[in-house]
Amino acid sequence: MSAVRPGILLVLDGWGHAEPGEGNALAAADTPCLDRLLATPAAVLAEASGSAVGLLPGTVGNSEIGHIVIGAGRPVPYDSVLVEERINDGTLRSHETLGAALTGLAATGGSLHLIGLASDGMIHANVHHLRELLRIAALFAVPEVRIHAITDGRDVADGTAAHHLATVEGYAAEAGVGSIATVIGRGYALDKSGDLELTERAARAITDGAGHPVGKPEEALATSGRGDEWVEPGVVTGGDGQPLGPVRDGDVVLFTNFRSDRIQQLADRLYGELAGRGVTFLSLAQYDTEAPIPALVHRADAGGGLADRLAECGVRSVRIAEAEKFEHVTYYLNGRKADPAPLEEHIRISADAPPDYRTAPEMSIGRVTEAVGSAARRDDVPLVVANLANIDVVGHTGDHAATVRAAEHTDRAVEALCRVAGETGRWVLLVGDHGNAEKMLTDAGEGRRPYGGHTTNPVPAVLVPAQGRQAVRPTGTATLADIAPSVLSLLGLGPAPAMTGRALW
CATH class of the missing domain: 3.40.720.10 (Alkaline Phosphatase, subunit A)
Known part of the structure; x- marks a missing residue:
């Protein structure tokens, strides 16, 4: 010494x-x-x-x-590199756990819920990964895919959320399945400070459809006075005025962020409420959650x-x-x-x-x-x-x-x-x-x-x-x-x- x-x-x-x-x-x-x-x-x-x-x-x-x-x-x-490798070599499509979950949805008529940051900042997520996930959902004939888009304004330039939402909608149209059900600023959905009230607002929009009602996803962006990061939880409604995508019993939730630290507070919150209702949870990459959420791609x-x-x-x-x-x-x-x-x-x-x-x-x-x-x-x-x-x-x-x-x-x-x-x-x-x-x-x-x-x-x-x-x-x-x-x-x-x-x- x-x-x-x-x-x-x-x-x-x-x-x-x-x-x-x-x-x-x-x-x-x-x-x-x-x-x-x-x-x-x-x-x-x-x-x-x-x-x-x-x-x-x-x-x-x-x-x-x-x-x-x-x-x-x-x-x-x-983790982002490893996810890209699984996409490029086709092994994500043949993932046994993912396949079993999607096969179950096809049989029951349930919904797949994709929750993650909708930007290409490559810090916490890559919106382009949604393209492959939607294609896989279509391959397994999943009847409904609800996308819970988290707007950025931090890892990418503020004011670009509309562009990224349009990208998501383009991927859904291309795959023939999927629609944006909620639009939530990352200040709410990806809180890391331990402010559970922020997380609660994001969770309520996803689980119950409780939030600012909008007819189109981009309309939600007008609710923020502090940029894309603080878009208030917005809930997209259908022609009947009802929310499109609340999580139902037996659905599947897949978190699409490849980085764990900012999404895990929301993931634990949703798991705590929904796991007992038969909802299956998956994450694209390995998370450090308290909840036992299986990962599709594991860490180096x-x-x-x-x-x-x-x-x-x-x-x-x-x-x-x-x-x-x-x-x-x-x-x-x-x-x-x-x-x-x-x-x-x-x-x-x-x-x-x-x-x-x-x-x-x-x-x-x-x-x-x-x-x-x-x-x-x-x-x-x-x-x-x-x-x-x-x-x-x-x-x-x-x-x-x-x-x-x-x-x-x-x-x-x-x-x-x-x-x-x-x-x-x-x-x-x-x-x-x-x-x-x-x-x-x-x-x-x-x-x-x-x-x-x-x-x-x-x-x-x-x-x-x-x-x-x-x-x-x-x-x-x-x-x-x-x-x-x-x-x-x-x-x-x-x-x-x-x-x-x-x-x-």
């Missing part, structure tokens, strides 16, 4: 790189500390999207896969990474983040393992900011900084890992000015933590997990629109060496897979056998 060289790993969520220009909130912000660090020889740009991290080529990065790869030390095939193994290596070497670590990103520095960084590894401490900072982070772009960064500093001053903690969430969380609002302020709060936190590191003899490694705030305008529809989604841009990675040490400039192409080997090397430990990344410093 005496040979371990202590340090701090800081993940700056949404910290991407792009040349200064219109819409680049990071370049517009006053960030003297980060600017100074990025000008040092120890700074490098790392690939954080596409095949470099286990995504489809050209796919934007995201927090989940970013932290998985940071922790695994290798690219990990993402992400173990054997940083957490396992630290445990093997008997190295204590402390993981710190706000609620928005807490599971990223724990569950995802640890290879999607639910329980803390040995000698691992978790500190979750409860958020004080309201859901609209435009009014409080500082979030709880002061308390995160204080917690990181306290852990760094402990002699028994060789590694402190923290996520500074502001740039990404505020960036998702699409509010350029608020995101500029979020970056400035982040800069001051980094400066404070670098001082603590200097006082305690620690190195600091900063890295982004994906791009976001460096691109806050996009061309979508007519003219340029505010953009709060992720990007394919590389992310900065920079080492602040401990006092008395120097860091050489890394050579070659860097990716997020290089972060875990770098952390282990900085600690004075060797990499885990499963890691394919390399130590950059």
